[in-house]
Amino acid sequence: TDQIIETDAVIIGAGPVGLFQVFELGLLEIKCHVVDSLRNVGGQCMELYPTKPIYDIPAVPVCSSYELTENLLKQNHHFGPVFHLGQEVTVVEKQADGAFRVETDKGTRFKCKVVIIAAGVGSFQARPLRVKGIEKFEGTQLHYSCKDPSIFEGKNVVICGGGDSALDWTLNLVGKAESVVLVHRRDGFRAQAASVAKMKELCENWEMQFEVGQVTGFSEEDNRLTEVNVTGADGVTRRIPLDHLLVFFGLQPKLGPIENWGLELDRKQIVVDTARFETNIPGIFAVGDINTYPGKKKLILSGFHECALAAFAACDYVFPEKRIFLQYTTTSPKLHKVLGVE
Ligand code: FAD
Numbered sequence: 001t002d003q004i005i006e007t008d009a010v011i012i013g014a015g016p017v018g019l020f021q022v023f024e025l026g027l028l029e030i031k032c033h034v035v036d037s038l039r040n041v042g043g044q045c046m047e048l049y050p051t052k053p054i055y056d057i058p059a060v061p062v063c064s065s066y067e068l069t070e071n072l073l074k075q076n077h078h079f080g081p082v083f084h085l086g087q088e089v090t091v092v093e094k095q096a097d098g099a100f101r102v103e104t105d106k107g108t109r110f111k112c113k114v115v116i117i118a119a120g121v122g123s124f125q126a127r128p129l130r131v132k133g134i135e136k137f138e139g140t141q142l143h144y145s146c147k148d149p150s151i152f153e154g155k156n157v158v159i160c161g162g163g164d165s166a167l168d169w170t171l172n173l174v175g176k177a178e179s180v181v182l183v184h185r186r187d188g189f190r191a192q193a194a195s196v197a198k199m200k201e202l203c204e205n206w207e208m209q210f211e212v213g214q215v216t217g218f219s220e221e222d223n224r225l226t227e228v229n230v231t232g233a234d235g236v237t238r239r240i241p242l243d244h245l246l247v248f249f250g251l252q253p254k255l256g257p258i259e260n261w262g263l264e265l266d267r268k269q270i271v272v273d274t275a276r277f278e279t280n281i282p283g284i285f286a287v288g289d290i291n292t293y294p295g296k297k298k299l300i301l302s303g304f305h306e307c308a309l310a311a312f313a314a315c316d317y318v319f320p321e322k323r324i325f326l327q328y329t330t331t332s333p334k335l336h337k338v339l340g341v342e
Helices: 016-027 043-048 065-079 164-173 193-204 256-260 300-318 333-339
Strands: 004-012 032-036 082-085 089-094 100-104 109-117 123-126 156-160 179-184 209-212 214-221 224-231 237-241 244-247 251-254 269-271 284-286
Touching (some): 004 089, 004 100, 016 065, 156 164
Parallel strands (some): 156 244
16 A cells, blocks of 8 residues: 555554553544554563453452453543554654654554554564574465464474464364374473363374474475474484474564664663653653663553653644643543543
């Protein structure tokens, strides 16, 4: 698309802090678009501990990450944020007119007055299989995720990993694939016990195979991956022929493109001041886990506070002519109008 989306603010990251930033901007009538490289909102919480209870959100004695995310969405819903999920922001550039050009890896382009980076620990990417040269098969025979499981039907499949993704794919493909071999570095799993028990049962019935070991090499023929070498704890290397290799080693956060935007960083975090949460580039703010300042604590509640101050500071760019006053949501008729609760 050639279209450039014009808006007041682009928020990079739809974790809890990015979601609350929408609300704080909304109260001040700043319109925004939100981009996240994950396909779902909720950030780290939803990715790493979706069902674990959180006990330190002010006035919420206990909630799951799922509930927290749902409520943040409910709270900011009225402000109509537009989400662009499954896209990584790759470009942030200040233009001659002072506005920012923001672009994603999927080609979505924005022109905006302020950028608020709520990128947490960076964007999550699949942790790769570290075997030299094997990366050239990515997308054809080596998969870190897959949208269309039917490509494995009738094929010989090797699956690596010991978490829920690895086990779910294993159980799903047994019976559909020609053969399934699960490879994990030890005989202990992070996946649900029921899935592990089911997998072991399938092994006893000779419907699949489980190998303890790590992929240490591979063979190819005419540019096709033909087999992997799996080295066991006993130091013995076995060869396993295959058509497809699925790797589920979990996700790792990567600071990624943020490193190239000219921002002052301190140990992979963006340096901000504590009055405005603004970076060294005027008009770019950073809130939540991604920023650093003296005394910073990586807590959701700290991120929430940062959102409020960043929103007020953003008004300098969005409404340069206006003086902005603090108003209470309880008593301000103006805020009631903005919130649609008149
Ligand atoms: P994140 O939640 O990390 O979200 C950032 C988002 O930005 C991600 O979704 C990422 O994909 C996206 N992103 C990054 N770069 C880009 C890019 N270039 N383009 C597009 N998208 C991008 N905190 C508490 O307060 N209480 C707790 O009890 C608690 N328990 C925790 C337990 C665990 C196991 C962990 C790991 C953390 C816990 N935390 C807790 C910390 C809390 O999860 C973080 O403080 C919080 O998630 C930070 O929110 P955030 O929105 O700043 O970042």
